[in-house]
Amino acid sequence: MKKTSFKWVGLSVLLIFTLALSACGIKKEPAASPASGSAGETPKTEAVTGPLSGKRVALIMEFNTGTFSQQYVQGVKEEIAKFGGELTTFVADNDKAKMVSLLDSAINQKFDVILTDHGDSLLEPGVKKAVEQKIPVVVFDAAISVPGATVLSQDDQKMAELTLEQMKKDINGKGNIVKVWVAGFAPMERRQIAYGAFLKDNPEIKEIATFGSAQNPALDTQAKMEAILKQYPKGEITAVWAAWDEFAKGAARAIQQAGRDEIKVYGIDMSDEDLQMIQDPKNPWVASAAVDPTDIGRVQVRYAYQKLHGDQTEDAVVLNPVYVQREALPDKQISTSELSEYVKGWGGSTQGIKDWMSEYGITAK
Missing domain, CATH: 3.40.50.2300 (Response regulator)
Structure with missing residues (x-):
């Protein structure tokens, strides 16, 4: 009887811990190999080896509403997969205070890399703390100014x-x-x-x-x-x-x-x-x-891995947008992965690519 009781206690603790992670908006997922299809596809996992493989990456999002966010996350996943990393997402559900708390949690868990999506200056103390602890930080779309952190934005x-x-x-x-x-x-x-x-x-x-x-x-x-x-x-x-x-x-x-x-x-x-x-x-x-949302995710990851590699990175990186209008598009339905055939400058950004990244299959060609 005692042995059975301990077994059920252990299962109960595990269930409570799992529910707690879910409630905090935390989603852990293995690295996935790049996919050329839509954001809804689940790419196959491939083993990647190299001096920067195996890194744990935290993505802290203010929200993940809409298909733009889905495609942005897909870009993050694809590029981390090329480096052989492991992604964990933290979603704050439009709660800026919760986003600050999730950032602190990622720092305390000693992630190798921290990426943030949106948020505001409330994140600055946490970003500063992460930089001081030598954790590479790349911010997307937030007005943050912390020496050592790279801020990525669209124009x-x-x-x-x-x-x-x-x-x-x-x-x-x-x-x-x-x-x-x-x-x-x-x-x-x-x-x-x-x-x-x-x-x-x-x-x-x-x-x-x-x-x-x-x-x-x-x-x-x-x-x-x-x-x-x-x-x-x-x-x-x-x-x-x-x-x-x-x-x-x-x-x-x-x-x-x-x-x-x-x-x-x-x-x-x-x-x-x-x-x-x-x-x-x-x-x-x-x-x-x-700007192609998938490209945004890819570029953000590249700058994070530049930091891991010891490269000097810019404090601010701006992505140039393009204008998409109905008159320039074909009668047949297309996806954003095909948009570059009709709109010059769409997709395929080479920003953030370094020669050494060819070891991981990332090139500017």
């Missing part, structure tokens, strides 16, 4: 400018527009700078409504856009400018369902789901400016 102002200027051209420089965005996120704050300058330079373009929420962004946007469409009947809204693709999805769905085909949507960021909507001639979402 957010340029993305905003690309979409706003095309919108201006399409509406002949005048009209009423709706803006969807949310404060408190470094990339959207940067996009807002370009938006503010644009409105100042184009007084005949009027903002008549603005809203946005990071919680369930696509659904929230759709509901609020439906209300705005009722408030402003046909002819009173010319276009919608969305500072994030999740916002663009919601706005486009509301407009399409309402049959308001006079309104066009312009967004930022790109995923396979976004591309499918933009290619649909009946969809109001006609264009977006973006």
Whole structure:
């Protein structure tokens, strides 16, 4: 009887520990070999050997909402797989304080590498602590300034400018527009700078409504856009400018369902789901400016491994966006992995690649 009791106690403790990890948004997964398909595929595992193989990598995400995030994570997984590492993801579910706690947890667990996705300056003490402990840190899309940590970002102002200027051209420089965005996120704050300058330079373009929420962004946007469409009947809204693709999805769905085909949507960021909507001639979402999200993940990992290798790395790395519009795309449905055939500059970034990485099958060719 005693032996049986101890067995059940042990199983109970294991179950409680497993549930606790799940509740904290922690997901541990073995390294996977690169895949050329969609983010939903599970690549096969391959053994990788080399002086940098076997490293434990923590990815700490503020949120993992939408297909952009899924493809970004896929890029992280693929590149870590090439180096033979092991990835553990920590998701804060849009809770910045929780993200700080997860960062501290990763430091205390002595991960070999720490990557962060979004967040804000609240992360700075933790990032500084990690750097002081010689843990390589590469930040994506957060306004953080810590010597020794590399901050990776998209050229957010340029993305905003690309979409706003095309919108201006399409509406002949005048009209009423709706803006969807949310404060408190470094990339959207940067996009807002370009938006503010644009409105100042184009007084005949009027903002008549603005809203946005990071919680369930696509659904929230759709509901609020439906209300705005009722408030402003046909002819009173010319276009919608969305500072994030999740916002663009919601706005486009509301407009399409309402049959308001006079309104066009312009967004930022790109995923396979976004591309499918933009290619649909009946969809109001006609264009977006973006960096390949899979590339973002790959480049972030490369800079982390540069640090592990002892290379000198830049404090700031900026990824150049491209403009994707329906007119440039084929009639047949394509994925973002095929987008480079139609949009110059999309995908296949060689940023962060060093000659020594050829040992791991990573080359600029």
